[in-house]
Amino acid sequence: MLQDPRLLLLALFGALILGRLLTSFIRRGRASPNALPLPPGPKPLPLLGNLHQLPKSLQWLHLYYMSKQYGPIMHLSMAGQPLIILSKHQPAYDLLNKRGSRYSDRPRMVMAGEMVTKGMHMLLRPYDDRYKLHQRMEAPLMTLPSASSYRPLQDLESRQLLFDALRDWDTFGEKGLDFHHHHERAMASFIYCLLYGYRLKTGYEQELLDGKRVQAEFARTGQVGAYLVDSIPQLNHLPRFLAPWKREADELFDLERKLHVGNLDKGLANPGWNFSKFMHASQEAQDMPKVELAFDLGILADAGLDTSTVALDWFIVAWITCGSRWVPQAQKLLDDVVGRDRLPTFEDRPKLAFIDAIASETLRWRPVVVGGVPHFTRSEDAYEGYRIPANSIVLANAYAITRDESVFGQDVHSFYPERWMARPADVSEPHHVDVCGLNTSLLKDLPQTGFGFGRRVCAGRMIARSQLFIQMARMLWAFGDVQAGVVDEATGRRHQVSEFDCTEGFVTLPKPFRAVLRPRGPWARDAILKSGCTHGIDHAEILNQVKKERREKGA
Numbered sequence: 001m002l003q004d005p006r007l008l009l010l011a012l013f014g015a016l017i018l019g020r021l022l023t024s025f026i027r028r029g030r031a032s033p034n035a036l037p038l039p040p041g042p043k044p045l046p047l048l049g050n051l052h053q054l055p056k057s058l059q060w061l062h063l064y065y066m067s068k069q070y071g072p073i074m075h076l077s078m079a080g081q082p083l084i085i086l087s088k089h090q091p092a093y094d095l096l097n098k099r100g101s102r103y104s105d106r107p108r109m110v111m112a113g114e115m116v117t118k119g120m121h122m123l124l125r126p127y128d129d130r131y132k133l134h135q136r137m138e139a140p141l142m143t144l145p146s147a148s149s150y151r152p153l154q155d156l157e158s159r160q161l162l163f164d165a166l167r168d169w170d171t172f173g174e175k176g177l178d179f180h181h182h183h184e185r186a187m188a189s190f191i192y193c194l195l196y197g198y199r200l201k202t203g204y205e206q207e208l209l210d211g212k213r214v215q216a217e218f219a220r221t222g223q224v225g226a227y228l229v230d231s232i233p234q235l236n237h238l239p240r241f242l243a244p245w246k247r248e249a250d251e252l253f254d255l256e257r258k259l260h261v262g263n264l265d266k267g268l269a270n271p272g273w274n275f276s277k278f279m280h281a282s283q284e285a286q287d288m289p290k291v292e293l294a295f296d297l298g299i300l301a302d303a304g305l306d307t308s309t310v311a312l313d314w315f316i317v318a319w320i321t322c323g324s325r326w327v328p329q330a331q332k333l334l335d336d337v338v339g340r341d342r343l344p345t346f347e348d349r350p351k352l353a354f355i356d357a358i359a360s361e362t363l364r365w366r367p368v369v370v371g372g373v374p375h376f377t378r379s380e381d382a383y384e385g386y387r388i389p390a391n392s393i394v395l396a397n398a399y400a401i402t403r404d405e406s407v408f409g410q411d412v413h414s415f416y417p418e419r420w421m422a423r424p425a426d427v428s429e430p431h432h433v434d435v436c437g438l439n440t441s442l443l444k445d446l447p448q449t450g451f452g453f454g455r456r457v458c459a460g461r462m463i464a465r466s467q468l469f470i471q472m473a474r475m476l477w478a479f480g481d482v483q484a485g486v487v488d489e490a491t492g493r494r495h496q497v498s499e500f501d502c503t504e505g506f507v508t509l510p511k512p513f514r515a516v517l518r519p520r521g522p523w524a525r526d527a528i529l530k531s532g533c534t535h536g537i538d539h540a541e542i543l544n545q546v547k548k549e550r551r552e553k554g555a
């Protein structure tokens with residue numbers, strides 16, 4: 001029966017899989033009698049553990065409800081692999097921030113990390129010396145003074161976004177516009193300009209289409225359970241004809257390599273300062289293979305593109321579904337501070353803390369990476385009377401943590417920007433305003449959980465916060481009476497927007513729909529047209545100004 005060598009190999013690997021499951025099961029049973037108990041969690045089945053209890057859809061929501069039963073530190077077993085779920089801010093902060101040296105690793109991802117990106121994906125890298133070298137190379141570009149120097153580019157793209165949205169209002173009227181596309185174009189154009197020295201005019205450029213494909217493949221190949229080889233890496237010893245995922249991984253690597261190396265080449269050749277030139281000239285890059293540097297830049301581009309776009313998409317959903325109170329409040333503030341003759345600018349930011357509160361509330365209400373990014377610990381630890389086993393995946397469930405009432409106060413499911421506002425500071429007291437214009441005297445220092453934790457916290461969070469501020473301030477200033485688009489012209493029926501109508505995956509987007517963004521008045525239209533189409537502006541000149549400003553600020 002087993003004369004066919006392929007069947008023989010399959011039988012061998014079947015035995016290997018069974019062996020692995022049995023070993024992990026026996027290991028679990030062998031915990032020392034003196035050992036602390038594992039954190040509570042649902043009762044596991046033999047061999048499978050809790051695998052059958054992990055739902056495929058809206059996992060973060062189910063884990064949040066599960067935490068109501070088992071508490072803020074839960075233990076689940078995924079066929080023997082310990083998974084610790086943190087559902088309140090304090091344990092997440094204590095473990096991932098305070099004990100960061102122990103909890104900053106990533107779980108091994110064979111397909112997405114080792115095969116498709118050959119270990120060069122920054123987000124998936126283990127916390128080792130090579131990771132730290134890359135972090136050192138990027139660090140000077142991610143400081144607060146650096147973020148402040150990128151604001152002229154953010155200003156440029158948000159002006160363009162308003163111009164494009166006005167044009168679409170004139171074209172599509174009540175049908176509405178594809179706001180996701182406009183957000184994506186603007187965010188991608190900003191990040192590609194900064195990294196590679198070119199802008200994206202339409203959002204349909206081949207580089208962006210390839211970039212989106214790479215992101216979609218990352219989300220797919222990185223999904224828990226998508227590839228057996230992630231659970232049983234030994235399967236990679238199979239010859240290629242028995243391991244079809246190897247060919248798939250090679251093809252995806254090739255797509256990503258071509259995209260990132262092509263972009264690096266463009267960045268080095270394009271006029272003006274940019275990240276490609278800066279990182280290429282850095283000490284850390286001197287002995288680095290070109291492809292590794294290209295991947296660093298490419299992953300930065302990916303990390304910046306999707307996330308800010310999604311946050312702006314949720315902002316539109318919040319505007320439509322629950323904006324009746326905070327939108328008029330924000331618009332009154334904008335009218336008082338900015339007036340109606342010009343667009344808001346970064347110079348207005350210190351007086352517009354409420355807009356920053358709206359940005360923070362958007363990231364809290366619908367965290368972009370809603371389930372959190374898994375961390376990993378290689379050594380055993382003890383916390384609050386529980387044992388955290390060695391080789392645990394530790395996941396801070398962003399959805400649950402942003403609903404921690406002991407941190408964010410009452411009514412955590414509502415969109416309530418005021419929760420971020422400090423008591424009005426005494427006017428005679430000088431306000432503390434950071435170099436990006438954020439007024440920290442008027443805002444509470446609540447945890448920005450949506451950007452992750454500890455040594456793996458989002459490197460681009462200062463850049464992202466400026467981006468969200470300028471975009472939200474300008475949209476709120478320019479447009480009013482925002483609604484979902486009409487989907488049936490005969491009846492005038494509009495798309496029904498629901499805050500839980502979202503996609504699955506690493507980042508969670510609202511399901512696609514069109515929105516009607518009406519100019520608030522002729523004055524808004526005039527100001528947008530006066531600000532104009534920005535495609536004729538010399539962005540290389542702006543990039544050179546960035547370089548000068550960075551030098552002056554010692555960034």
Ligand code: HEM
Pocket residue numbers: 122123124299300303304305307308311363368369373374450451452453454455456457458459460461463464
């Ligand atoms: C609203 C926008 C953004 C959100 C919500 C966001 C969120 C996150 C989260 C949750 C993580 C993982 C943190 C963890 O493991 O605990 C992360 C990592 C990262 N982010 Fe962001 N991000 C945003 C924008 C950006 C931007 C604009 C950039 C760069 C220009 C960026 C660069 C990175 C990088 C390089 C990492 C990897 C850190 C590592 O694993 O060491 N992000 N981000």
